[in-house]
Structures are given as C-alpha cells and as structure tokens.
Amino acid sequence: MLILMESSDCITQYPMRVFQPLLAFCLAFLVLMTAPPLSAQAASSAAIRAFDDVNATTKDFSNQQLLQAEFSNAKLADANFSGSDLRGAVFNGSVLTRANFRGADLSDSIAYLSDLSETDLRDAVLTSAMLLKSNFKGATVTGADFSFALLDREQVLQLCQNATGNNPATGVDTRESLGCN
Numbered sequence: 074m075l076i077l078m079e080s081s082d083c084i085t086q087y088p089m090r091v092f093q094p095l096l097a098f099c100l101a102f103l104v105l106m107t108a109p110p111l112s113a114q115a116a117s118s119a120a121i122r123a124f125d126d127v128n129a130t131t132k133d134f135s136n137q138q139l140l141q142a143e144f145s146n147a148k149l150a151d152a153n154f155s156g157s158d159l160r161g162a163v164f165n166g167s168v169l170t171r172a173n174f175r176g177a178d179l180s181d182s183i184a185y186l187s188d189l190s191e192t193d194l195r196d197a198v199l200t201s202a203m204l205l206k207s208n209f210k211g212a213t214v215t216g217a218d219f220s221f222a223l224l225d226r227e228q229v230l231q232l233c234q235n236a237t238g239n240n241p242a243t244g245v246d247t248r249e250s251l252g253c254n
Contacts (some may be wrong), residue, residue: 075242076154078237079201083195094224098118098167104205107238110188114125123254126182126196128132130171132151132152132153133141133153133155134147134152134153134154134157135155135157135173136154136155136156136157136218137156137157137158138157138158138160139144139154139159139162140158140159140161141159141161141162141163141165142159142162144161144162144163144164145163145164145165145166145167145228146165146166146167146168147164147166147167147168148168148233149167149169149172150168150169150170150171151170151171151172152169152172152173152176153172153173153177154172154173154174155173155174156175156176157174157175157177157178158177159174159177159179160180160181160182161180161181162179162183163182163184164182164183164184164185164187165180165183165185165186165187166185166186166187167184167187167188168185168187168188168191169188169192170189170190170191170192171190171191172189172193172195173192173193174192174193174194174197175193175194175195175196175197176195176196176197177197177198178197178201178204178242179197179198179202180191180198180199180201181200181201181202181203182199182203183202183204183206184203184204184207185203185204185205186205186206186207187204187207187208188202188207188208188210189207189208189209189212190208190210190211190212191210191211191212192209192212192213193212193213194213194214194217195213195214195215195216195217196215196216196217196240196241197214197216197217197218197240197242198209198217198241198242198243199217199219199222200217200218200219200221200222201220201221201222202219202222202223203222203223204222204223204224204228205223205224205225206225207224207225207228209224209226209228209231209232210231210243211245212232213235214232214235214236214247214251215235215236215237215238215247216237216238216239216240216241216247217236217240217247217250218240218242218243218250219232219247219251220243220245220250221248222238222250225237225250229251229253233251233253233254235247236248236253237249244251
C-alpha cells in the first residue's frame with residue numbers, strides 16, 4: 074500500500090512500513106503525556122522502625138512487635154526487650170550492655186560490632202542471626218537457641234562455658250545450637 078502526500082513541489086510516495094512506526098511512536102507519546110501521574114507510595118512507619126543513634130531515656134521495649142526495627146549506633150545499656158518480636162532487627166554498632174532479651178525472638182537479626190556483654194539472652198531465639206564482631210562477655214544464654222547463627226569462634230567458646238538448657242519455644246539444646254563440644 075502506498076500513501077500519497079502532496080507537497081508544495083510534487084506528490085511524494087511513502088511506503089506504509091516507514092509511516093507505521095512513526096505513527097506508533099506518536100500515539101505512545103500522546104498516551105504517556107496525557108496519562109495521570111502515578112501516586113507516590115512511601116513505606117509505612119510500621120514497615121521499618123528506625124531508632125538510629127538512640128540514647129533513649131525510655132528503654133522499655135518489652136513485649137513489642139519490632140520486626141525489622143533498626144537500632145544502629147544506639148546506646149541501649151540496661152534496655153528491656155524481653156518477650157519482644159525482633160525478627161530481622163538490626164543492632165549494628167549498638168551498646169546493649171546488661172540488656173534484657175529474655176524470651177525475645179531475634180531470628181534473622183543482625184548485631185554486628187555490638188556490645189552485648191552481660192546481656193540476658195535466656196530462652197531467646199537467635200536462629201540465623203548474624204552476630205559477628207560482637208561482644209558477649211558475661212552474657213547469660215541458658216535456654217537460648219543459636220541454630221544457624223553466625224558468631225566469631227572466640228565468642229562461641231566463651232558462650233559454651235556457661236551454656237545450658239533447652240529453648241522452650243524451639244526445643245533446641247543451647248549447647249548443641251552453639252556447636253559446643
């Protein structure tokens with residue numbers, strides 16, 4: 074098929090295969106320019122709660138839903154996280170000395186370069202947690218489940234000295250989850 078177009082000089086012939094892509098481009102451009110703008114959607118505050126650089130005066134986080142909460146560089150000595158759901162929480166570079174994590178679920182959490190000395194981790198679930206370069210000196214781990222958690226070998230040896238009990242939620246032996254001999 075040929076399309077005849079008049080110009081001021083003469084009649085020009087354009088094959089349809091040349092005209093068709095140009096027409097398609099023009100239609101697409103027109104549709105995009107007249108379409109309503111897409112609405113912007115921000116993540117809800119419930120999706121991720123950040124507590125970065127916290128030096129909290131209120132340190133009671135007990136029995137709360139804190140999934141994927143971020144506590145990076147937080148100063149939370151003596152904080153109470155007992156019974157809280159902290160799955161996927163991040164505690165990078167945080168000071169958590171003497172914090173209470175008794176019965177908390179810290180599965181898939183991260184505590185890199187954090188001070189967890191003298192923390193209460195009794196009956197806590199730390200499955201698949203990434204706990205490298207953190208300090209656990211004097212931590213109580215009776216009944217804690219460290220299955221598939223990543224810890225520095227030095228910390229594992231230290232935790233094994235006082236590890237006893239079975240986790241009440243998972244039934245896993247604490248010594249076995251740490252890989253103690």
